[in-house]
Amino acid sequence: MAVLSRLEWSHIEVLLAVAELGSLSAAARRLGVTQPTVGRQIGAIEECFGVELFTRLASGMEPTEAAMALLEPARAMREAANKLELTAAGRSETAGGTVRVTTSVFIAHHVMPPVFARLRRLAPEISLELVASDTTENLLFREADIAVRMFRPRQLDVVTRFIGEVELGLFGAKDYLDRAGRPERGDDLLRYDFVGYDREEQLVQGFRQAGFNVDREFFTTRCDNQATYWELVRAGCGLGFGQASIARADPDLEEVPLGFELPRLPIWLTVPDVIRHRPAIRRVWAVLEADLLAIADGSEQR
Amino acid sequence: MAVLSRLEWSHIEVLLAVAELGSLSAAARRLGVTQPTVGRQIGAIEECFGVELFTRLASGMEPTEAAMALLEPARAMREAANKLELTAAGRSETAGGTVRVTTSVFIAHHVMPPVFARLRRLAPEISLELVASDTTENLLFREADIAVRMFRPRQLDVVTRFIGEVELGLFGAKDYLDRAGRPERGDDLLRYDFVGYDREEQLVQGFRQAGFNVDREFFTTRCDNQATYWELVRAGCGLGFGQASIARADPDLEEVPLGFELPRLPIWLTVPDVIRHRPAIRRVWAVLEADLLAIADGSEQR
DNA sequence: CGCCATCCATAAATTTATGCATACCCAATC
DNA sequence: GATTGGGTATGCATAAATTTATGGATGGCG
Numbered sequence: 001m002a003v004l005s006r007l008e009w010s011h012i013e014v015l016l017a018v019a020e021l022g023s024l025s026a027a028a029r030r031l032g033v034t035q036p037t038v039g040r041q042i043g044a045i046e047e048c049f050g051v052e053l054f055t056r057l058a059s060g061m062e063p064t065e066a067a068m069a070l071l072e073p074a075r076a077m078r079e080a081a082n083k084l085e086l087t088a089a090g091r092s093e094t095a096g097g098t099v100r101v102t103t104s105v106f107i108a109h110h111v112m113p114p115v116f117a118r119l120r121r122l123a124p125e126i127s128l129e130l131v132a133s134d135t136t137e138n139l140l141f142r143e144a145d146i147a148v149r150m151f152r153p154r155q156l157d158v159v160t161r162f163i164g165e166v167e168l169g170l171f172g173a174k175d176y177l178d179r180a181g182r183p184e185r186g187d188d189l190l191r192y193d194f195v196g197y198d199r200e201e202q203l204v205q206g207f208r209q210a211g212f213n214v215d216r217e218f219f220t221t222r223c224d225n226q227a228t229y230w231e232l233v234r235a236g237c238g239l240g241f242g243q244a245s246i247a248r249a250d251p252d253l254e255e256v257p258l259g260f261e262l263p264r265l266p267i268w269l270t271v272p273d274v275i276r277h278r279p280a281i282r283r284v285w286a287v288l289e290a291d292l293l294a295i296a297d298g299s300e301q302r
Numbered sequence: 303m304a305v306l307s308r309l310e311w312s313h314i315e316v317l318l319a320v321a322e323l324g325s326l327s328a329a330a331r332r333l334g335v336t337q338p339t340v341g342r343q344i345g346a347i348e349e350c351f352g353v354e355l356f357t358r359l360a361s362g363m364e365p366t367e368a369a370m371a372l373l374e375p376a377r378a379m380r381e382a383a384n385k386l387e388l389t390a391a392g393r394s395e396t397a398g399g400t401v402r403v404t405t406s407v408f409i410a411h412h413v414m415p416p417v418f419a420r421l422r423r424l425a426p427e428i429s430l431e432l433v434a435s436d437t438t439e440n441l442l443f444r445e446a447d448i449a450v451r452m453f454r455p456r457q458l459d460v461v462t463r464f465i466g467e468v469e470l471g472l473f474g475a476k477d478y479l480d481r482a483g484r485p486e487r488g489d490d491l492l493r494y495d496f497v498g499y500d501r502e503e504q505l506v507q508g509f510r511q512a513g514f515n516v517d518r519e520f521f522t523t524r525c526d527n528q529a530t531y532w533e534l535v536r537a538g539c540g541l542g543f544g545q546a547s548i549a550r551a552d553p554d555l556e557e558v559p560l561g562f563e564l565p566r567l568p569i570w571l572t573v574p575d576v577i578r579h580r581p582a583i584r585r586v587w588a589v590l591e592a593d594l595l596a597i598a599d600g601s602e603q604r
Numbered sequence: 605c606g607c608c609a610t611c612c613a614t615a616a617a618t619t620t621a622t623g624c625a626t627a628c629c630c631a632a633t634c
Numbered sequence: 635g636a637t638t639g640g641g642t643a644t645g646c647a648t649a650a651a652t653t654t655a656t657g658g659a660t661g662g663c664g
Binding site: 005070282 | 308309311312315352379382389
Binding site: 033037058 | 621624629631
């Protein structure tokens with residue numbers, strides 16, 4: 001027996017995401033679920049209303065007129081939901097202490113520095129420690145309190161929260177590209193200079209997985225400080241990898257089309273079950289959550 | 303592993319219901335789910351926010367200060383959701399035809415007449431037929447298009463929608479009670495005159511189940527028209543049963559405490575799967591839904 | 605003071621929804 | 635015209651939620 005259930009409020013959030021992003025897959029990424037799930041939920045809404053809300057195109061989902069009419073109240077709902085969430089967050093008590101955050105080396109370099117800067121400003125009473133490590137066991141051994149991971153931890157006794165995904169890209173200074181020339185189709189990217197990391201192996205491994213046999217020395221300029229790394233790229237020392245959303249907004253930089261696909265980085269926050277209620281932990285968690293949400297793709301919602 | 307998931311919008315609806323009705327059970331009745339479900343969802347919200355939202359009393363759930371602070375944005379969400387639902391409903395095409403609605407005899411007498419009146423006014427292009435019958439198979443044999451039932455149908459190939467519950471009560475005119483005297487504790491209610499139905503047996507059976515051995519003649523005044531029935535009660539012909547929410551608002555009437563509990567009437571809308579997309583059906587369904595929602599308990603939401 | 609109704613919390617059983625893998629479609633590109 | 639990359643739809647095993655069925659606790663009422 002089919003049940004034509006009352007429209008669930010959660011479904012409206014899904015409707016919004018699909019309408020705004022134009023595809024089930026993109027909406028699924030924003031919401032941290034899979035594409036079939038989003039598809040089925042959209043189907044349920046159309047079923048419930050008896051109206052076609054999207055026309056299925058090869059390029060994605062195009063909202064019909066009916067769907068457009070629903071957008072305004074849906075956005076009003078989101079606004080109210082945000083307000084509610086903020087109100088709730090404001091009710092949690094605050095207190096000092098030290099919070100240790102662990103992330104992969106890559107995330108520590110590429111994502112965390114500006115986040116930590118804002119965290120210092122927003123919660124000066126809390127001391128921070130950043131543990132850059134690719135070991136995943138830190139939380140269990142209590143070497144850190146909160147982990148930012150690029151996968152969903154499967155351990156017991158931890159609490160996780162999906163944040164979103166960060167899109168990476170390859171960028172170079174306009175200056176440099178003027179000198180070295182823009183890449184032609186089929187061109188060999190290896191002829192360019194690359195800015196790399198000194199101690200970190202991830203970039204090297206990434207290149208090797210893509211079929212380019214390079215070693216650490218391949219990167220003609222190396223630096224372990226992310227802020228400096230980025231300045232080296234902007235100064236024209238060579239091509240470098242960074243967050244696409246940030247780099248694209250930089251007028252001095254130009255995106256370089258890659259021959260292969262860079263993985264998107266999903267972000268998961270994790271905290272051990274037993275300590276997550278401590279006020280300082282809650283506070284850091286809340287700020288991390290907000291900042292990372294703003295960084296992750298699909299954050300145009302606010 | 304525990305997942306501290308993003309707050310789901312549906313949960314806010316639950317929060318609202320519990321805060322407004324003051325108990326898990328009442329909220330569950332309004333939402334058409336069971337009490338443990340509501341309890342767990344409230345738990346999940348508190349978990350997510352890290353704040354106690356309700357103090358558990360024996361008499362129910364009392365909202366804490368934190369919960370009160372969330373009420374205003376939550377109501378804003380509900381308002382937006384209502385607007386969205388109305389917008390969506392307005393998008394369905396309209397067309398004439400005849401729609402047959404079947405209900406139990408009891409519902410046909412007690413609930414439907416004013417609903418049908420409004421339905422006539424709102425959709426004059428649709429002819430209506432009311433089939434009062436306690437047989438549950440009408441839909442299968444296609445004797446009717448839409449059924450209003452006091453239970454959730456379990457057949458295949460039909461679509462159902464929970465509406466809410468109607469509370470019944472025993473009432474008498476102030477006039478009449480002045481004459482006959484108010485009942486004392488332990489008093490025998492049978493000494494009063496009762497207004498009953500002529501052809502309907504449900505009231506008789508109800509009395510028998512409550513331990514009073516009465517027959518049809520016990521009802522000193524009888525009438526098969528619900529509107530007239532009610533006027534007879536208001537005129538002081540005796541005590542009569544009716545919708546509590548309506549009767550309590552009537553200054554001429556007084557509620558008479560009963561020695562036993564009257565069952566609440568849950569309301570389910572049902573339509574066969576294959577015809578529910580026909581415009582006239584959709585239209586009648588939408589009006590029935592709106593009207594019955596307004597009648598059912600817990601409708602103070604609008 | 606015991607009875608009874610109402611309420612919440614908890615434990616098994618079942619329904620429901622989700623994720624994964626895969627097939628398929630279309631457009632752009634070489 | 636094959637290939638690649640992005641999208642959507644579907645079948646099935648699994649995980650998650652709900653229902654159902656209990657028990658315990660409290661307050662009203664005779």
